[in-house]
Amino acid sequence: KEHALFQLVSGLKTAGVPIGGVGFQAHLLLNAHPPQAELTGVLRQFAALGLRLEITELDVRAGGSAPLARRMAEEAAIYKAVAASCAAVRACARVTTWGITDAATWIGTANRPLPFDTHYQPKPAWYALRAGLTPRG
Secondary structure, eight states: HHHHHHHHHHHHHHHHOOOOOEEEEEEEEBOOOOHHHHHEEEOOOOETTTEEEEEEEEEEESSSSHHHHHHHHHHHHHHHHHHHHHHHHHTTEEEEOOOOOHHHHHHHHOOOOBBOTSSHHHHHHHHHHHHHHHHOO
């Protein structure tokens, strides 16, 4: 999909269409998500077109039968990788989650997709998201 989107956006820019940015929806699964290096590469490719970039609608479905602690650790690693990819590309201005708490999510509480649990307490994903966005110095 990103190749087709790149071709479309690149063609629009070449044709003089005023396009200033691209948002990347990120509805991810524990077993289906881009590796950090791949996501960073895609963001860099679009940044080379002179666009402002954002990761939008980030959530990670972490339901399943594996132990909860393992699922929460895997979810946190994905949140951190996405955030770090954005932080690594100057043109990437924002990471937005698709909701804030597992108590009110479009994909069901059992999927535990958001950075705060059903009691509005931060999950490992919250801390990982913050760590991924923290500039390294």
